[in-house]
Amino acid sequence: MVKEQSVQIPADEVRAVVEVTEEMKAAIQERILKQIASELQLPAGRVKTTVGLLDEGNTIPFIARYRKEMTGELDENQLRDIEERLSYLRNLEDRKLEVIRLIDDQGKLTDELRKGIEQAVKLQEVEDLYRPYRQKRKTRASVAKEKGLEPLAEWIWKQPKQGDLQAEAAKYINGDKGVGGAEEAIQGAMDILAEQLADDAKIRAWVRRHTFEQGILRTEAKNAEQESVYEMYYAYQEPVRKLPPHRILAINRGEREEVLKVALDVPVERIHDYMAKQVLKGPSPVRETLMAVTEDAYKRLLSPSVEREVRGEMTEKAEEKAIEVFAENLRNLLLQAPVKGKVVLGVDPAYRTGCKLAVVDDTGKMLEIAVTYPTPPNNKVAEAKEKFKKLIDKYGVELIVIGNGTASRETEQFVADLISEIKTRKLQYLIVNEAGASVYSASKLAQVEFPDLDVAERSAISIARRLQDPLAELVKIEPKAIGVGQYQHDVSQKRLDESLTFVVESAVNHVGVDLNTASASLLSYVSGVNSTLAKNIVKYRDENGKFTDRKQLQKVPRLGAKAFEQCVGFLRISDGKNQLDNTPIHPESYPVVDQLFRELKLELSQLGSQQLKDMLQHLQPEELSVKLGVGVPTLRDILDSLQRPGRDPRDELDAPVFRTDVLQIEDLTPGMELQGTVRNVIDFGAFVDIGIKNDGLVHISQLSNSFVKHPMDVVSVGDVVTVWVLNVDLKKGRVGLTMKKPQ
Template structure:
């Protein structure tokens, strides 16, 4: 076991290009039950400042390699129990670097259902198969086969004997791990993924009705689209390769240079082995591998998009009207104050020709003026275009500066029908809860969106086709990273937000809320230790990410961890500051003063690492500051453009709504998002749009082309 762990450490060191001590320390921190956010933020000296993204990849790879080593032990044991283990097989198992390689090695020893080969062996034809494979030039194989005729075993003729022997040879060829590995690689290198229409009906998959592309060049989004088309019955899909290329490879491996009467039978068996046994399973393996790789790539894009959405800057100190558009059932309206408390609700009808729009204007005007509304947040779903036009016209008639913003409402209906929403707003129906959610999303996107299953937020592609468990784990990690990077107000946070704080689960988050309701607000982080089921380990993990804005200790409103409070106090004293200076925000020059110090020596005197010393200084300077406030603010609008207003070369400001493999969709205020193709994002070559863009980015774009009938807008970011 120690040897396996040493091997894993060495492999991780090589793969992640890290120092051995970084890897050893990180593995130990993970094994000791520390969370990724805690390790990333508070154990930088040990890890060498690895980011949370790298740490999550590291954790996944560590799990895979450990699973691989466990599988090796299991396969060694199983083969040994069969008394088939040899030095060569043990060495092959030891050198295997993927689970598929291990499966290839174990294939000949795996208990099989009755196959044509096992039936032939039961008939005593294995010796004949060995003679054929030996390909002795002096053998008269037809004559030898007569010796294996046995009516009792249902071998009636020489042909029956030869057929059974070749079935055995075909299975042996198929079970050879080296052949399978080579054929798999040749199929990847030279094969095509081919899709054909399996219906005459038109569909969104028409591009793939007669499609073929080399496996090595196949784009992930195309593969996922083809998979979905096949699943929905519009496409038939296969992997195509020149069979002669594969069979010639097998002939070279299986047949001697000298000619033998048996060679033609070995070739027939090889052809049968490939067509009947190898090709179908290799095809399935490759398609599974391609799908897994495409899903992982899509999950990464989804992760980055979700992170961008969650970390959009909050629009603070605004009274917001949430506007959930609808047709027949009307538009649901909710006004919330600066803290998110609901002040007013209503339903107006303004999106259909027969609606009384004057009445709707009167209701909304009264709500806006009566509640001093500053901003209207309009959901971007059904009837949003009509709603935006109506709101834009209304704002021109109101003697008050009010702006509106189009808000991604994905998942609002999921939240409003949830148990959580029912507990939060028992007095409102499902529709009005959606309006509240749409209003709160602009006040604090992170706090509101954590209430929704990340898979329902809809900023990815083909997410419903993916492995839902893997997707859920990955997206949950993104939410956790975002919540902990921002920090959480311990005295105002919802259970949903608290549950994503490192070291806190849903049970403990509810216990924190209960404690807060029963005992009043927390005055110190240490009080957390009084919360049921929140022990010393959980406190260590969560404390640094929780904030108390007006508590007894000013450091409780920073990201300084309680374990470093003593060092922080000594640092302030050494630099000539008091805690009151921190409270008053008069420590802005702390970093400048620190730059004149021998930080290595000072860190040693304080009993902390040099990286931690600099982090403490940063945290003290940024006391109470929300890191999202440093990002570009969302685009607020008071008027609307239509697609007909757009002309080529117009320059507009927009907000990135979604980033996908081939580009990004940008909201430019005309209801229909425009596409910036990957080739139009920047002048230099980029592998993926996420190299440059994230959801929520505010960007300048120039109109390239507008197709009103097809509702398509092409944009560029070049030379803007």
């Protein structure tokens, strides 16, 4: 959902305190709820209930999972939309009250103005209405007012049918005030009127809309001889309303790097005509003067201001789309299928300093660290092979995972050759995106986890672990450092952080967390748990041993009743006293489960048995919910959890593509069929890892035989796809792919 453009409020503006009665609060709340329901096309009752739950301190994952009856089964995205609109509209209402008070303090508040402010639905509308009353820095109009020229401006504005402007202006000649002649007085009055016109809320709104609908964005090179990635924009133009988000951000970056000059062209005739119609009343000796005022108001004041606003709004919408793409990619990356039960050898490749190796067992525990030098300039290939073989045999390594950084392809060739020599066991390798591994390796968290290892050694461990459990490992890294977005450094970092944090929280709570093995980093994303509580949970576990019952969480320092309620359902104990602690069933529903088992004449010890699964499949939740006194959505979730205790929802996703040999770009020919893994999805297509140095691009036009509105409608990060080579550019190292099967 696109957010409205934010409006900067001067920091030095005095913020008035407005007393709000309970009756006013209720009316404002009702207005907000109605607006949210209308905007999001949701039943008003569900919106009201959701707002009540949020105000009580409930988290979105908790509400989505455990309060389905109350919200009508709204999903996390709908709940988040409600939360965001609620925050925006409450801030909007606060600003309305503030603006009303500030204007009233000037003695200029009219009933019409108050009504206009109260009925505004966007912050921009409120700021437009307040603009004429806001204290400004020194302007040509303010200087003219200081010279006493406001009465002359008012005389011109009234457009008398008779009179002489020069004669009227002569009355205001005053050397002491700096008005040396009639022309100077007239110019001052025109400056006052131009600012008045430029500040008119109705005119600004119309001009802004017209600029967006009719404007043409033009770009040109500052130096046409300079080679750059922006060459397609060296002589480019496109209607503002049609510019796609990724192009807006690319142009912005080119302008910021001083490679491009950007201008917004707008047909001014219609703007002049519209403004004139708002001003001119009929024949008058000042008609030509007012025409000049409207043109000056637009060219000098309105045009630059509105252009900034329109480009700001374009950028904000483009950023929102970029953040949306990044967030969806991140979610799919976090929820990639874990590779369980494998001993993994992680490799952080390098040239001069050698490849750092880390063997981790099937639980992610580090077993051994080593370093080898199979790549240039050392080229100690034989020695490296011996080291690899020794580790593989010693620990029963089944998978080798190579980071995709410096020297990754040389290391890949070395590993492929090594695998061809080993006949005693099945061995495969995989290249993983190591984005963020170095960020984690240098972090305080990594220093605490592996205090005796250097940065590259920690990175090798992280590379191995992110294959075994992508979610558990990637949550240790700042989300925006994971590298599955587009233009992530060009967008609002605050908004990006908020969105990505929400995605990580959603993913973590969707999967659930093992209470006895989770790191503090992972626990901090659990519903109701902050970083302090996460550390307290780990500390309690270290001091008291494994948790055997969810109730023990209540003994963790500072974990109160509300936090317990919010987090407990998302925390799992795999070998605890109560088997239900290894399911997503909330303890508040344990009595329902007990009653259900009595109805079925079964013992809880039969949880997970085929007999129980068979019986549960034939139950009718609609009928049973009445008998058990529980809502149908909650009962459905309970029955699903009982059938598959300990289930990891990621297990149903595609496993990554493992390889045993290297593919070079020179090996590719048009029409060749390949299996690949989607690494990144952007507005104009998807990048697919097909086993060569650079990922191949499937352009949006090659994703399907049908029309594709956005690549995410067809593919997601982590998908294993079949592609065909479309074209190969050896010079640039680029490969075009298609997902359309050749005829």
